Amino acid sequence: MQVLRAMKSTSVSTEKDRADGPEGNQSGKREQTKLANRAAILEAGRQIFAELGYEGTTVRDIIRRTELASGTFYNYFKSKEEVFHALHDDGVARFKPLLRAARQSAGQDFQAFMITAFEAYFNFLLNDQSVDREMAAMPEWTRVRFDTPESLALFDELKDDIVAFATEFQLDHVDPELLTASCVGIAQEIGDRLLRGRIKDIHAAARFAAYFVLGGSQRVQSEMQA
């Protein structure tokens, strides 16, 4: 049973769903069902991952929370890993504009950019309905980390921003690769502690991270050119 039919009783436009957007192709019933099925699997996955952890969940667990048959799962995803990647990438896509906004509002102010960016990330971590949030908050010893192309693209974008500021401030002896890695590492590790409640104050953490990066960069610059 497709989820579209299951939801027929609730609130899905069934009457006249012709004449939609210009380039859109969500008219056909088949298209709708596919979209709905995919969304249902993703939502079920989000829930189950949060409940059972990545290792603990099975494809069956996900599909069972759905009105679909087990075989249908494989029409949409190859494995639970692919579901998780999709969810993860969704999170990355939601965060990306926040990072861009930080750069936008900061102008040429490196410090403002850093504070805003870190704070945006920490807020995102703690508030966004992301898989990663629930998972990282679980008291497991063995956790899972993902480097999807989306993640890597985000890192590259961040690196570009950092390079731009580094050029601006003549940090020409600071390896951008190392600098970006440090920023990412700091964000990850502090973010992790925020999720676990070992650290409380988001704003203070963001300021710490920002000042740390600024001071660190300058120190590296002066030491390396010596």
Next chain:
Amino acid sequence: MQVLRAMKSTSVSTEKDRADGPEGNQSGKREQTKLANRAAILEAGRQIFAELGYEGTTVRDIIRRTELASGTFYNYFKSKEEVFHALHDDGVARFKPLLRAARQSAGQDFQAFMITAFEAYFNFLLNDQSVDREMAAMPEWTRVRFDTPESLALFDELKDDIVAFATEFQLDHVDPELLTASCVGIAQEIGDRLLRGRIKDIHAAARFAAYFVLGGSQRVQSEMQA
């Protein structure tokens, strides 16, 4: 078949293994077999994890590389996770003295401590026969991270060192939790890029990290007390 018997032809003391160390109890054949079996499982696990990745390996894969029966595995470990934790903890145990040596040789020199510690960690990562090394070097998107009690104890030890230096240098406005998190994050992320060959020069990376932390700490101190 226990591994002891299998190795009889090679080089295991089988003749007179009475009269061993004072408090030691590796005399009995049973004790020896247990030790050998455990070691065989760990060694097989190390190999298989490196070949198939964490997700990809099964308990059967591990036990198959051994001369033991499948049921025997569960006399020694509850799951592949426990095997991995044991291997991981071995690595931590091997690294711990290196960190202590760094602190010892550095004396009161914060900068020397940082450089030595980072360099020790990076060298360890790249050279030690550790599970984590092989695994991190695999081109997988989804990786696994472990926070065993051993790891956490190591972090705590590092934090104590850092607190000591921070006190020494009157960095009283620098939150030790945040500072330790930053150091760990930087080490992790740069280490990861070293393993993947995105960064080559270990010594340069260690100097970068050390200067970064020093400069970062000082900047945080001066900004936070303002």
Next chain:
DNA sequence: TACGATGTTGACGCGCTGTCAGGATTTCGC
């Protein structure tokens, strides 16, 4: 040597995986 203690073995039931033939539903051409 004999007997209890301890460790090993591998077959078993269970659940999950990924597939596929058969069936249901939608789309398209007329």
Next chain:
DNA sequence: GCGAAATCCTGACAGCGCGTCAACATCGTA
């Protein structure tokens, strides 16, 4: 509208890994 074709859903199935356990083998001890 209608029938054919395309598309997608379904659930049963074979294969495999998991953890267990009764039967067996080996060791320690007297």
